[in-house]
Amino acid sequence: xxxxxxxxLLRLNLPYAICxxxxxxxxxxxxxRQWISEGKQAGMQYLEKYDPVRANPELLLPGAKSMxxxxxxxxFEAEIQLPIALYARGKDYHDVVRDYLKPVxxxxxxxxxxxxxxxxxxxxxxxxxxxxxxxxxxxxxxVPGFGSFCFxxxxxxxxxxxxxxxxxxxxxxxxxxxxxxxxACPGKCIPPDGSAIDAQKCISYLTIEHRGPLPxxxxxxxxxxxxxxxxxxxxxxxxxxxxxxxxxxxxxxxxLTLDAxxxxxxxxxxxxxxxxxxxxxxxxxxxRNAQQLVIRS
Numbered sequence: 001x002x003x004x005x006x007x008x009l010l011r012l013n014l015p016y017a018i019c020x021x022x023x024x025x026x027x028x029x030x031x032x033r034q035w036i037s038e039g040k041q042a043g044m045q046y047l048e049k050y051d052p053v054r055a056n057p058e059l060l061l062p063g064a065k066s067m068x069x070x071x072x073x074x075x076f077e078a079e080i081q082l083p084i085a086l087y088a089r090g091k092d093y094h095d096v097v098r099d100y101l102k103p104v105x106x107x108x109x110x111x112x113x114x115x116x117x118x119x120x121x122x123x124x125x126x127x128x129x130x131x132x133x134x135x136x137x138x139x140x141x142x143v144p145g146f147g148s149f150c151f152x153x154x155x156x157x158x159x160x161x162x163x164x165x166x167x168x169x170x171x172x173x174x175x176x177x178x179x180x181x182x183x184a185c186p187g188k189c190i191p192p193d194g195s196a197i198d199a200q201k202c203i204s205y206l207t208i209e210h211r212g213p214l215p216x217x218x219x220x221x222x223x224x225x226x227x228x229x230x231x232x233x234x235x236x237x238x239x240x241x242x243x244x245x246x247x248x249x250x251x252x253x254x255x256l257t258l259d260a261x262x263x264x265x266x267x268x269x270x271x272x273x274x275x276x277x278x279x280x281x282x283x284x285x286x287x288r289n290a291q292q293l294v295i296r297s
Contacts, residue, residue, distance in 0.1 A: 001162050005107040012100065013243065015071040015143050017130035018164040021064045021156070023056045028125055035196045042199040044209055050120035057121060057156060061113045066161040067154050068104070069127050071141075072097050073242040075149035078249045081257050083293075085204065085225025086149060088277045090247035094118060095275065097153045100244075110158035116151070123152040131165035134174045137194040138181035138229035142174055147239035148230050174235055181229035186221065190229060202226070207289050208281050219294045223261075224278055224286070250276070261290045 009016060032054065041047040053059045057067065074087050087093065097116045105112040115121045124141045127133055133143040133150075140148035144167055175194070182190045189201035199205040203226035206214055214220075230236055242248075252272050264272070266283055273279040278286070 002107065002109075005104070008104050008107055012070070012104065014073075015132060015146070015150075015166055016164070017069045017127070017132040017166050018161050019067060019069070019126065019130035020160075020163065021057050021067055023058075024054070024122055024125060028122070029055045031196070032122075040196060040198045040200065042202075042205055042209070043211065044199065044205070053120045054122055057126075060115075060119060060121060061111060061156045061158065063111070063158040064113075064156050065158055067126060067130075067156050068108075068161065069123075069130050069132050070097075070101065070153050070155075071127070071132055071143045071146065071150040072100070072153060072244060072247075073143075073146040073150050073240065074244070074247040075146070075239060075242055076248045077241060078254065080249055080254050082261075083222045084253065084278070085222065085227050086230075087151070087247075088225055089249035089253050091250070091275050092277045092279075093151045093247070094277075096244065096246040097151060101153055101155060105155050105157075108155065108157050108159050108161070112155050112157040112159075115154045115156060117153075121154060121156070123154060126154065127152050131167050131169075133167070134169055134172075136173070136181070136233065136235065137175040137179065138190055138233065139194075139197050140230060142235050145240050146242075147236035148233065149236065149239060149242075178234065180232045180234070184228050184232040186226065186228055203228075207285070211285070214288060214292055218292060220289060220292045221294055223289050223293060224281060252276075253278075258290055258293065261286060 036048055058064045094116050098114055101114050105114055124135055127141050128135050133141040136142050141152060142148050143150050182192055187201035187203050189198045203222060207222060207224055264283060269283040
């Protein structure tokens with residue numbers, strides 16, 4: 001590996017792996033297609049597109065030979081007023097992660113493409129295949145030291161980089177007989193066999209991606225997103241906090257109250273959540289969620 005690139009990765013000081021580009025294994029391709037055919041992607045129609053590209057990363061970047069996969073931990077312990085998923089309390093990870101990876105990508109010869117949950121690339125699949133972590137029964141990637149509280153980012157490149165496998169795991173799955181995430185899930189969206197979740201029942205999907213009314217009778221314990229399948233997991237005990245300051249809760253998020261949300265104008269919403277992932281749910285979605293929070297009663 002080029003010395004400058006190696007030093008750049010050392011300065012980044014985050015878990016990473018490098019693996020060669022190849023087609024996704026047929027079993028994984030078929031499992032994804034089955035998930036789509038059963039409608040478990042719910043209203044996320046974008047997940048139905050670019051099927052050939054998801055099965056072969058080289059179609060995303062012609063001539064791609066390697067991928068550099070980096071875990072970005074996001075968990076911060078901080079008191080806030082409202083129940084908001086940990087990942088959404090700081091700055092938007094799409095922007096933060098790109099800013100961290102642009103200098104790294106600039107040191108790689110040839111063409112590169114940074115992917116941060118924004119391209120038809122099977123991030124968790126490749127992260128597990130490369131040895132960066134293991135996929136648990138809750139469908140999350142567990143990275144040693146940081147647990148499942150990590151974003152996954154990839155630099156796809158036409159350069160042939162030497163492989164780097166950071167961890168060797170003694171068993172293919174980390175969960176054993178544990179089913180705490182299954183039992184605790186408020187939407188009961190996690191299958192007992194650990195296959196892909198049913199987004200139609202997932203509180204994260206319903207409070208973020210879903211447009212329109214929530215299921216009748218649903219009482220929310222979270223205003224935005226859901227961390228239950230992560231917080232009950234024994235593998236997430238004693239995990240390290242994020243070293244990335246941009247993911248710390250903003251002052252606006254720390255002090256946000258339910259009363260303030262219910263009187264927000266569109267202009268105020270745009271101002272408060274500029275640069276925050278919470279803007280994804282839009283003002284009508286946030287107001288809808290607030291109306292069904294159990295802390296109201």
